[in-house]
Amino acid sequence: MLKDLLNILITGVGGQGNxxxxxxLATAAAFAGYDVLVGELYGSAQRGGSVTSHVRxxxxxxxxxxxxxxxxxxxxxxxxxxxxxxxxxxxNATIVLNEYMIYPPxxxxxxxxxxxxxxxxxxxxxxxxxxxxxxxxxxxxxxxGNAMVGNTILxxxxxxxxxxxxxxxHVAEAxxxxxxxxxxxxxxxxxxxxxxxxxxxA
Amino acid sequence: xxxxxxxxxxxxxKRVVLLGNYAIARGAIEAGVDVVTGYPGTPSSEALExxxxxxRELGFYAELSVNEKVATEVAAGAAFVGMNSFxxxxxxxxxxxxxxxxxxxxxxxxEGSYVIYVADDVGAWVSQNEQDTRVFANFLHIPCLSxxxxxxxxELVIEAFKISKEFSIPVILRTTxxxxxxxxxxxxxxxxxxxxxxxxxxxNLEQYYLGxxxxxxxxxxxxxxxxxxxxxxxxxxxxxxxxxxSEVLLIGxxxxxxxxxxxxxxxxxxxxxxxxxxxxxxxxPEKLIIEFAKKAKVIGIVEEVxxxxxxxxxxxxxxxSISDVKIYGRFTGHLPWYSELGVDKxxxxxxxxxxxxxxxxxxxxxxxxxxNLPKIVEAAKRTAAPRYLSFCxxxxxxxxxxxxxxxLLLERxxxxxxxxxxxxxxxxxxxxxxxxxxxxxxxxxxxxxxTQGMSLGVKDEKSTPVVGLIGDSTFFHAxxxxxxxxxxNNHPILMIVVDNRTTAMTGxxxxxxxxxxxxxxxxxxxxxxxxxxxxxYEFVEVVDPYDINxxxxxxxxxxxxxxxxxxxxxxxxxxxxxxIVPKEEPYRIDPNKCTGCRTCxxxxxxxxxxxxxxxxxxxxxxxxxxxxxxxxxxxPYNAIER
Numbered sequence: 001m002l003k004d005l006l007n008i009l010i011t012g013v014g015g016q017g018n019x020x021x022x023x024x025l026a027t028a029a030a031f032a033g034y035d036v037l038v039g040e041l042y043g044s045a046q047r048g049g050s051v052t053s054h055v056r057x058x059x060x061x062x063x064x065x066x067x068x069x070x071x072x073x074x075x076x077x078x079x080x081x082x083x084x085x086x087x088x089x090x091x092n093a094t095i096v097l098n099e100y101m102i103y104p105p106x107x108x109x110x111x112x113x114x115x116x117x118x119x120x121x122x123x124x125x126x127x128x129x130x131x132x133x134x135x136x137x138x139x140x141x142x143x144x145g146n147a148m149v150g151n152t153i154l155x156x157x158x159x160x161x162x163x164x165x166x167x168x169x170h171v172a173e174a175x176x177x178x179x180x181x182x183x184x185x186x187x188x189x190x191x192x193x194x195x196x197x198x199x200x201x202a
Numbered sequence: 203x204x205x206x207x208x209x210x211x212x213x214x215x216k217r218v219v220l221l222g223n224y225a226i227a228r229g230a231i232e233a234g235v236d237v238v239t240g241y242p243g244t245p246s247s248e249a250l251e252x253x254x255x256x257x258r259e260l261g262f263y264a265e266l267s268v269n270e271k272v273a274t275e276v277a278a279g280a281a282f283v284g285m286n287s288f289x290x291x292x293x294x295x296x297x298x299x300x301x302x303x304x305x306x307x308x309x310x311x312x313e314g315s316y317v318i319y320v321a322d323d324v325g326a327w328v329s330q331n332e333q334d335t336r337v338f339a340n341f342l343h344i345p346c347l348s349x350x351x352x353x354x355x356x357e358l359v360i361e362a363f364k365i366s367k368e369f370s371i372p373v374i375l376r377t378t379x380x381x382x383x384x385x386x387x388x389x390x391x392x393x394x395x396x397x398x399x400x401x402x403x404x405x406n407l408e409q410y411y412l413g414x415x416x417x418x419x420x421x422x423x424x425x426x427x428x429x430x431x432x433x434x435x436x437x438x439x440x441x442x443x444x445x446x447x448s449e450v451l452l453i454g455x456x457x458x459x460x461x462x463x464x465x466x467x468x469x470x471x472x473x474x475x476x477x478x479x480x481x482x483x484x485x486x487p488e489k490l491i492i493e494f495a496k497k498a499k500v501i502g503i504v505e506e507v508x509x510x511x512x513x514x515x516x517x518x519x520x521x522x523s524i525s526d527v528k529i530y531g532r533f534t535g536h537l538p539w540y541s542e543l544g545v546d547k548x549x550x551x552x553x554x555x556x557x558x559x560x561x562x563x564x565x566x567x568x569x570x571x572x573x574n575l576p577k578i579v580e581a582a583k584r585t586a587a588p589r590y591l592s593f594c595x596x597x598x599x600x601x602x603x604x605x606x607x608x609x610l611l612l613e614r615x616x617x618x619x620x621x622x623x624x625x626x627x628x629x630x631x632x633x634x635x636x637x638x639x640x641x642x643x644x645x646x647x648x649x650x651x652x653t654q655g656m657s658l659g660v661k662d663e664k665s666t667p668v669v670g671l672i673g674d675s676t677f678f679h680a681x682x683x684x685x686x687x688x689x690x691n692n693h694p695i696l697m698i699v700v701d702n703r704t705t706a707m708t709g710x711x712x713x714x715x716x717x718x719x720x721x722x723x724x725x726x727x728x729x730x731x732x733x734x735x736x737x738x739y740e741f742v743e744v745v746d747p748y749d750i751n752x753x754x755x756x757x758x759x760x761x762x763x764x765x766x767x768x769x770x771x772x773x774x775x776x777x778x779x780x781x782i783v784p785k786e787e788p789y790r791i792d793p794n795k796c797t798g799c800r801t802c803x804x805x806x807x808x809x810x811x812x813x814x815x816x817x818x819x820x821x822x823x824x825x826x827x828x829x830x831x832x833x834x835x836x837x838p839y840n841a842i843e844r
Contacts, residue, residue, distance in 0.1 A: 015594065015826075023385060027219045030387050036219055037351065038385040042327055048809050049591040062464040063457060064351075064384035067545040069571060080589070086582030091572065102826075103812055104589040105636055108803045114587040123585050126578040137825075147825035177203055 002033060002165045005058035007066040011085050012077030013102050014042075014051045020178065021075070021151045022053035025166075028174035029057040032166045039064030050081055057164070073162050075154055078102050079120050079133075092128045094162045097121075098154055099135040132161060134197060140190065149183075149190035156194020161201065168195075206255050212393040222382040223248035225352040226319055226375070229359030231260060234394035236285035236314075238264035239273040241679065242708035243292025244328040245379035246321035250290040251711055254720035261396050266711055266720040269646075269679040270295035274302050274318065278372075281314030282410065283401040286363060293322040293333040294645065298680070300342070303372065305412045307343045308420040310370035310427075313404070317362040318344075318374045321382040324506045325542040328707075330626070330645055332540065334507035335376040336455075339484045340514075343424055345431050346374045346484035348455040350442070352386040358481060360391070365434070369427045376483070378506060380457040380542070428485050435482035436489045442479030444472070450559055451494050453511055454504030455480045461548040462504040468545070469552060474561050486514055492522050502555045503531035506543055530555045590634050595810040596780020596828025599629040601747035602700055603637040604806060604836070605775075606669070608750075609757035619665040621656050625649035625681075627673035628707045628779075629700045636807030640671075647672070647680025654684070654693035667696040667764040667771075675705035675713035677730060689738050694768045696760055699730055700747075703778040710782055734772050741771035748777055750835040786829025787844055793819050795841035806836045 008025065012018045019040065026036045034057040041052040054066045068087050073094040076082035079101050089095070099117065106112040115123075117133065124131050134157050137150035152175075159166065168191075175187050203211070208218060209228050220228070226249045230238065238257065240250040250266065257264035263280075267273035270291045277287035291299065299318075306316075323329040339346035347362050349355035355377055362373040408416050442459065452462050452475060459479035466472050478494050480487065495501060495515070503512040512531035519527060530536045536554050537543070543551075556563055593600040610617055617639070624630045624643040633640040642652055653670030660668055672681045677699055688695055705711040712718055714728045734742050741763045745753040753775065760771040788810075796819040802811050803820055810826035811833060813819075822833075822842070834842040 013589065014591075023219070026385055030217065030219045036385070036387050038219075039380060040383055048589075048594060050589050061386075062467075063460045063545060064380055064386070065544050067464075067468075067549075069575065080587050083582040083586035084589075087579045091575065102809065102823075104587055105592055105807050105809075106588050106590070108800075108807065108811070108813055109636065110804075112587050115585045119585055123578070123582050126574070126581065141825065177208070 002059060005056065005061065006164060007071045008055040008057070009052055009066065009071045009074040009085050009088055010055065010077070011050070011052040011074060011081040013081065014049045016077045017148055017151045018051050018053055018077060021155060022055050024155065024171070024174050024178050025055050026057070027178055028166050028170040029164070031170040031173050034058060035061045037061045037064040041065070050084060052085055073158070075158050077151060077154070079117065080114060083115070083120060083123060086124070086127065089127055092130065094130045095124055095128060096132045096134060096154060096158045096161070098137055098150060099133050100137040100150070132157070132201060136194070139193060143193065144186060144190055146186060149186055152187045152190035153194040153197070156191040157198045158194075160195050160198030206252070209252060210256055210260055214390055214392045216390045217387055218390070219385055220352055220388040221248060221385045222352040222355050222377060224252055225356040225388045226359055226377070226382070227252040227256070228388070228390065229356035230288045230317070231256065232356070232391045232393060233360045233363040234286055235288045236262050237277055237280040237287045238262065238290070239267045239277045239287070240290030241267055241270045241273055241295055242705055242711045243295055243321075244708055245323055245382040246290050246292045246319065247708040247711065249319060249382075250720070251709065253288070255722070257721045264721050266713065268714060270299040271302055274299040274306065277316060278302070278306050278311065281311040281316040283403045284313045285401055286315045287317070289318045291318070291320055292329065293320055293335050294329060294331065296320055296335060296338050298646070300338070303342050303344065306372050308412060308417060308424055309410055311366060311372055312370065315363045315366040316372040317359060317366055318372060319359070320374055320376050322376060322378045322507065324378045327379065330643070332507050334510060335374060336483050336510045337508050339374045339376065340510065343428060344372050344374050344484070345428070345482070346376055348481055348483045349375065349377045349381050350456050350460050350479065350481070351381060352384060353388050354481065355381050356388055365431065369431060371427050371431075376456070378456055432485040432488060435485060435487040438490065440481050441487070441490070442477065442481070444475075444477040446473060446476035447497055448474055448476045449499040450474070450502065450556065450561060451476045451478065451498035451500070452502045452504055453478045453480070453491070453494075453515060455483050455511065456506060458504045458506045458543050461543050461545050462502075462552065464545045465548040465552050468549065469563055471552070471561065471563065480511070483511070486518065488518050491515060491518050492524070495519055495524055495527055498527055500555055500559055501527055501529045502551060503529060504543065504548060504551065505531070509533055528558065591631050592807070592809060593628070593631055593635050594780055595808050595826050596830040597628065598702055598747035598775065598777035598780065599632065599700055600635060600637065600806070600808065601750050601753065601777070601832045602629070602698065602775040603632045603635065603639050605747065605750050605753035606698065606757055607637050607639050608754045609761060612754070613758055613761045614664070615666070615761070616664040620669065621653070621660065622669045623649040623653045623656070623671065625672045625676050627676055627700070628702075629671055629673060636805060646676055647684050650681060650688065650695070650697050651684040653695045653697070654688050654691070657693045657695050667694060667761060669696045669698065671698045671700055674699065674701040674703065674715045674730065678714045678728070682733070685734060686737055688770045693770055694764050695770045696764060697770060697772045699772065699774045701730060701774055701776040703776070704782055706779045706781070710779065730774055739772050740767075740769060742774070744774045744776055746777055747775045748830055748832055750832060780828045780830055788822060788824040788827035788829050789831060789834060789842050789844045790822055790824070791820055792841045792843060793817060795839050796820055797839055799838065801838055802833050802836050802842070806833060808833055
């Protein structure tokens with residue numbers, strides 16, 4: 001069933017495919033009959049900085065940016081980045097974390113420290129019980145031979161643990177119009193891998 | 203279906219999710235555009251790029267012009283002979299084009315039509331400033347439409363063409379990044395039937411000769427046109443209207459007024475407050491504003507960047523002797539003078555201004571925050587490792603800056619004192635990279651000219667030569683004049699052209715130094731080396747930034763040349779952006795040779811170089827590495843190999 005309004009954040013590091021993932025989700029939502037607006041918090045051609053996509057789907061969506069403490073869910077393509085968007089999350093939001101870390105230059109130079117997986121999860125648990133850690137990039141490299149489809153694994157996982165009112169068919173259809181044809185099969189496979197992983201958590 | 207196929211499909215009524223810039227491109231196509239010109243600039247670039255990709259097939263012309271001034275002039279020439287012209291740029295592009303636009307307003311656009319799409323970067327996320335094109339349009343006496351989402355942007359492009367044609371006047375479509383870089387559901391309209399048309403220039407000296415006796419009459423005629431467009435703008439169908447007959451009225455435009463409308467919904471006030479969301483913001487619909495203002499006691503103005511509407515509405519009310527209304531906005535301290543608004547700020551604004559009214563607010567806002575939430579958020583922010591922008595893996599600029607720093611040090615130049623002036627482009631990220639070189643960054647072309655001024659005063663051996671960098675696209679956009687100035691006036695500077703064979707920062711558009719145009723057709727590239735040599739520069743050397751050791755030697759030579767001869771020298775650091783060439787086999791670090799000294803990570807710092815806590819050695823992430831091999835030059839133990 002269609003929801004009135006859902007606010008979903010996709011956060012990560014520039015170059016991780018964050019914007020493409022938002023486009024897939026938004027397109028699937030439009031196929032499901034939703035109105036959609038997607039905004040980016042910081043967006044430019046280069047890589048390496050923090051990038052967050054704001055995906056808003058609902059019966060009528062007025063603005064592209066999610067207000068503070070209003071996000072129903074976050075998908076973090078890089079673990080540390082989930083912490084940076086904590087002020088956008090509602091209590092009891094669903095949090096899906098890619099178990100993948102890119103140490104920023106500040107950390108590598110020894111000027112800042114990078115939190116451990118347990119630290120990240122424990123801070124987020126203060127907000128919600130629904131914190132899922134998925135080694136998506138790792139599985140993508142080992143099982144499917146392509147790191148980039150880690151995002152699609154996460155998407156499959158997310159759609160299984162969070163009720164968006166978007167069907168699998170809508171997502172498959174969205175992949176067809178947003179992904180290069182030669183990568184379509186791989187992405188459909190990744191979507192299934194994500195869905196199967198979610199079964200294990202259920 | 204690819205994006206390009208989608209955008210050219212003639213399926214009226216089709217609903218698709220489009221980036222605002224794609225919706226704007228589609229709008230121009232639906233409006234029957236003949237000529238597209240522009241210079242890329244975030245957040246406007248995708249509109250130009252897409253129109254370039256579609257132009258040949260759909261039968262219109264599109265070019266990436268050398269800069270915005272040239273773009274507005276080429277497009278105007280086309281309009282003068284009867285064509286429909288569309289120009290794209292970011293907000294600061296208007297500064298470059300302003301000289302010409304301040305005459306085109308007078309001449310009008312002949313029998314053609316002329317729309318300028320300008321995207322404002324509110325918050326200066328990827329720009330040197332926050333600048334409000336509505337104010338510029340008002341100053342230029344150019345009608346200005348303001349879009350509030352991707353669909354409205356598409357519709358307003360079409361409307362802008364109609365107004366331009368009817369009144370023979372240039373029209374600006376102003377957006378912000380929350381429209382241009384937002385994706386939303388857009389419904390397609392019909393594509394125009396392509397008829398074969400012929401164009402001619404109808405001579406009319408009194409219209410096209412700006413100056414002398416004609417300018418005054420043209421100025422008078424311009425204001426007569428604007429009066430007529432003002433009448434048109436009073437049509438309620440153009441605007442977002444909620445005639446609540448409330449004592450509180452909100453006036454605004456763009457995504458700003460949408461934030462306020464969403465805030466009203468969240469506070470349960472939709473039916474209690476009147477709204478006038480404007481899509482024509484110059485000239486303003488004076489009658490409509492008066493009609494609404496007469497019923498109000500409190501007016502809240504919701505807009506981004508400048509208090510443009512706030513000033514204009516006050517002036518309109520004053521002219522109509524309406525004095526028993528309070529206007530709230532930036533001047534009253536209720537909205538910030540910088541950065542973006544959002545639903546949160548709009549909510550605060552509403553709660554603030556409603557205090558002086560009889561409207562009661564149930565504070566739903568408070569319910570969203572429980573006692574512990576701020577503490578948890580604070581803990582999360584504190585735990586998060588900081589992450590700023592950095593060069594991409596495989597970025598030749600990183601090699602150039604590394605080599606420059608090393609050459610300066612080897613030539614005993616004091617890094618802490620020698621000025622290094624940057625410019626607009628990816629190389630501007632250098633101060634935030636591990637090389638940490640770079641002291642100034644202003645606007646297109648200013649790096650090499652600031653350098654010249656500095657060289658007049660900075661003379662001591664340890665602080666010279668003063669260094670100025672400029673990108674390849676920037677060189678053609680605004681660097682040619684500065685380059686001429688340095689040699690003609692003989693400023694002893696080190697000028698480095700960082701030529702990565704593309705306009706990288708805006709998403710890899712071409713420029714006059716490459717072999718293809720915006721629409722993909724082949725062309726003869728302009729050779730920066732030859733240009734500089736023909737100007738009379740005696741020291742010009744091309745280096746490959748991936749070959750760090752040779753780059754260091756060439757820069758050292760240039761520094762010596764400048765000091766010995768008191769003349770400028772040019773280094774051209776040429777290597778294609780790492781993102782536009784195919785990824786090559788990744789490098790790896792031999793753990794037996796790596797001593798864990800961290801030299802690669804600390805002095806160079808490519809993102810693909812990561813630290814393995816368990817082994818205490820550096821490693822290369824294969825999925826991030828582009829295979830450029832620069833780091834192999836850095837490692838003191840030759841541990842990096844492929």
